Amino acid sequence: MGTRGLAAELDKLRTLPAIGFAIVGAVLTGVVIAGALVASAAAAGTPASVVEIVLAAVPFVQVPIIVLGVLPAGQEYDGRQIATTLVAMPDRARALAGKTMAATAVVGLGTALSVGAALTTGVIAAGVAEVTLTSATAPWRLAGAVGYLTIIGLLAHVVAVALRQLVPALVATLALIVVISPLSAGLTEHARWLPDRAASQLYADTDALLTTATGPLGALAWIAAIGTLAAVRFIRLDP
Amino acid sequence: MSVTGLLAAELRKTVTLPAAWAGIGVAVLGSIALTVLNAVTTRSAIDAGTPERVANTSAFEAAFAAMPLGTVGAVVLGVVMISSEYAANAADAGGGRQITATLTAMPRRMSLLAAKVTVLVLLVIAVAAVTLPTTVGIANAVIGGAATETVTPEQALLRGLGGALYWALTGLIAAAVTLLTRSGLIAPIVLIANNSVVSVSLLLTNLTPLAHWLPDLAGRRLFAGMDTVDGGLAAGPGALVMAAWTVVFLIVAAVVFRRRDA
Amino acid sequence: MSAGRAHDRMVGMLLIDQLVKRHGTRTVLDHVGFEAHPGRVTAFLGANGAGKSSTLRILLGLDRPDGGTALVGGRPYRSLRDPLRTVGSMLDGSGAHRARTARDHLAWLARSNGIDRRRVGEVLDQVGLASSARVRVGRLSLGMGQRLGLAAALLGEPQALVLDEPVNGLDPEGIRWMRGLLRDQAAAGGTVLLSSHLMSEVADVADDLVVIAGGRIVAAGTLAELTAGYDRLEDAFFALTSGDGGARR
Numbered sequence: 001m002g003t004r005g006l007a008a009e010l011d012k013l014r015t016l017p018a019i020g021f022a023i024v025g026a027v028l029t030g031v032v033i034a035g036a037l038v039a040s041a042a043a044a045g046t047p048a049s050v051v052e053i054v055l056a057a058v059p060f061v062q063v064p065i066i067v068l069g070v071l072p073a074g075q076e077y078d079g080r081q082i083a084t085t086l087v088a089m090p091d092r093a094r095a096l097a098g099k100t101m102a103a104t105a106v107v108g109l110g111t112a113l114s115v116g117a118a119l120t121t122g123v124i125a126a127g128v129a130e131v132t133l134t135s136a137t138a139p140w141r142l143a144g145a146v147g148y149l150t151i152i153g154l155l156a157h158v159v160a161v162a163l164r165q166l167v168p169a170l171v172a173t174l175a176l177i178v179v180i181s182p183l184s185a186g187l188t189e190h191a192r193w194l195p196d197r198a199a200s201q202l203y204a205d206t207d208a209l210l211t212t213a214t215g216p217l218g219a220l221a222w223i224a225a226i227g228t229l230a231a232v233r234f235i236r237l238d239p
Numbered sequence: 240m241s242v243t244g245l246l247a248a249e250l251r252k253t254v255t256l257p258a259a260w261a262g263i264g265v266a267v268l269g270s271i272a273l274t275v276l277n278a279v280t281t282r283s284a285i286d287a288g289t290p291e292r293v294a295n296t297s298a299f300e301a302a303f304a305a306m307p308l309g310t311v312g313a314v315v316l317g318v319v320m321i322s323s324e325y326a327a328n329a330a331d332a333g334g335g336r337q338i339t340a341t342l343t344a345m346p347r348r349m350s351l352l353a354a355k356v357t358v359l360v361l362l363v364i365a366v367a368a369v370t371l372p373t374t375v376g377i378a379n380a381v382i383g384g385a386a387t388e389t390v391t392p393e394q395a396l397l398r399g400l401g402g403a404l405y406w407a408l409t410g411l412i413a414a415a416v417t418l419l420t421r422s423g424l425i426a427p428i429v430l431i432a433n434n435s436v437v438s439v440s441l442l443l444t445n446l447t448p449l450a451h452w453l454p455d456l457a458g459r460r461l462f463a464g465m466d467t468v469d470g471g472l473a474a475g476p477g478a479l480v481m482a483a484w485t486v487v488f489l490i491v492a493a494v495v496f497r498r499r500d501a
Numbered sequence: 502m503s504a505g506r507a508h509d510r511m512v513g514m515l516l517i518d519q520l521v522k523r524h525g526t527r528t529v530l531d532h533v534g535f536e537a538h539p540g541r542v543t544a545f546l547g548a549n550g551a552g553k554s555s556t557l558r559i560l561l562g563l564d565r566p567d568g569g570t571a572l573v574g575g576r577p578y579r580s581l582r583d584p585l586r587t588v589g590s591m592l593d594g595s596g597a598h599r600a601r602t603a604r605d606h607l608a609w610l611a612r613s614n615g616i617d618r619r620r621v622g623e624v625l626d627q628v629g630l631a632s633s634a635r636v637r638v639g640r641l642s643l644g645m646g647q648r649l650g651l652a653a654a655l656l657g658e659p660q661a662l663v664l665d666e667p668v669n670g671l672d673p674e675g676i677r678w679m680r681g682l683l684r685d686q687a688a689a690g691g692t693v694l695l696s697s698h699l700m701s702e703v704a705d706v707a708d709d710l711v712v713i714a715g716g717r718i719v720a721a722g723t724l725a726e727l728t729a730g731y732d733r734l735e736d737a738f739f740a741l742t743s744g745d746g747g748a749r750r
């Protein structure tokens with residue numbers, strides 16, 4: 001039943017057109033942004049490394065990843081499908097576990113594809129545009145970027161389960177990650193505790209206080225807190 | 240149906256949507272929260288004798304920094320006004336959508352759209368009229384005489400009006416895009432993401448100066464003083480370009496809406 | 502094989518006992534109780550808002566009761582393993598996401614309960630949706646959405662069927678087909694519980710009646726018992742639901 005639940009959730013994601021669009025969007029974002037960043041570097045004559053270019057694309061790529069993270073739970077509330085899901089899988093904890101695993105899988109897929117697309121584009125475009133390439137600093141940061149994007153996708157998932165609505169979950173997560181977080185970072189140093197700021201230590205490692213280890217832990221604490229609230233709502237409340 | 244009847248109906252439909260209040264709440268309460276945060280940080284920096292720690296000690300700037308949240312609120316309002324018409328209710332197959340009721344009650348689609356546009360603009364203006372004086376008042380109360388105001392009242396008024404215009408135009412573009420796509424997903428993704436610090440349009444200006452003519456960048460100078468981009472259009476022409484984009488989006492959406500089956 | 506048949510009877514039996522459900526201060530269900538037996542079609546009758554859907558939602562484990570129990574074959578729905586193989590249900594139309602095709606909707610449902618994929622094509626044929634299998638749910642008409650909901654209910658070849666307003670939106674041919682389906686299910690030893698506010702439909706198909714008004718059961722018995730002394734079921738219904746002032750609050 002555990003694997004059946006996961007298989008059913010993966011079936012749902014595979015047959016939902018919006019998921020396909022979001023994955024294509026994630027790949028296209030990676031390609032377009034990496035291409036644009038290489039072209040700007042070439043135009044400005046500044047040397048860059050392909051790793052730096054891919055990392056600079058991460059703040060843009062996170063937008064389609066948020067969409068991917070919101071959809072697995074959000075689709076249930078876009079209409080009445082949630083009732084069908086719970087009638088078929090009445091054990092709420094298991095249903096939620098299956099859904100969370102499916103969400104992680106689709107977010108991981110989107111992340112890997114978009115970072116891969118950005119990397120490939122960076123390598124090809126840097127060759128074509130004759131950018132002066134510096135030696136790649138810390139290629140492990142690419143893995144950090146994948147980890148960061150996965151965390152952002154999972155955050156979007158728990159927000160969607162907690163809010164039990166599609167568009168509000170999307171707007172709330174987008175507003176937090178791409179509007180409130182950058183705004184408050186310019187206002188107060190406490191903004192480092194926001195989930196995306198903390199998780200960004202995985203690939204940026206710029207904070208004076210948080211490290212590559214503690215930053216992501218801080219972000220996971222956010223996910224655990226919102227996820228617990230979401231799970232309690234999902235398991236206890238009438239849909 | 241009379242013009243006032245149409246307007247009243249659309250206004251009532253919008254203000255009875257919980258999602259519309261979420262948008263208004265983000266704009267008003269979110270801006271107040273950010274202003275408080277910003278003003279307190281600024282005040283403590285001044286009191287600690289290290290005003291250089293913050294970018295600016297002006298109370299007006301402290302309040303105005305929260306403007307992007309108003310844009311989020313306007314996008315939400317623009318989206319929900321349209322997407323609520325197309326959301327399926329209990330019966331997920333067939334005609335269980337409000338648009339059917341709306342169009343049978345108000346079959347003249349252009350009047351309907353005009354009413355929606357008017358209500359959206361009125362709501363955004365109302366939100367601005369509440370948010371801006373409140374946040375400026377809070378920032379002044381917190382920072383007070385500790386710092387000298389660098390923004391003159393005329394500038395403040397002009398930028399407040401400019402910011403409200405930017406909100407309204409972005410909200411209208413959101414409504415037009417939602418009407419075109421009949422989906423509440425596309426407009427928030429593009430407009431919220433692109434009006435933030437991580438703006439694709441801003442990145443594109445590195446490639447071609449034509450990107451300064453995109454709607455969000457053209458209107459960016461309406462906020463003048465904040466996130467100022469080098470180059471690009473001045474506030475006046477920029478506002479005209481952004482307004483022109485808005486009109487084009489609305490006309491395309493209107494033509495499609497008129498020809499399409501509900 | 503009498504032991505096996507006794508077991509089947511147990512599995513398909515639906516038991517509702519002393520259900521109470523409140524929304525805030527409003528009592529939606531006030532100690533509702535009745536049974537639906539294998540081999541019989543039980544009709545759950547009541548006006549709009551009388552508490553039919555609330556009862557069925559609790560029976561299907563969607564909502565929690567504030568008191569009482571609802572059991573399927575002696576067990577709460579939420580504890581059933583692969584529930585679609587025991588109870589097939591339809592609430593509120595198709596219950597499918599608008600952007601998915603009819604076939605894809607049934608495919609994930611089958612997967613979630615370990616039902617053979619072959620059943621998807623079979624039930625689509627059975628409800629007359631074979632030609633619309635690849636149509637997105639949002640493009641189906643109301644009646645076709647209703648048929649898709651029925652296909653989902655039949656998917657797991659369940660012993661019991663629980664259907665909320667099953668003839669809603671069906672054309673006359675569809676209503677006739679539905680009547681045959683329900684009778685066949687009961688004849689094969691299955692349990693059928695359907696809610697309805699359409700008296701003429703119910704009179705043609707039901708063996709047993711349960712009448713709810715204002716969140717309380719006002720009458721239960723066989724069709725013959727409840728309609729005794731009245732010309733039509735409709736007359737009996739109005740006498741039962743309006744005659745007793747205590748049923749409404």
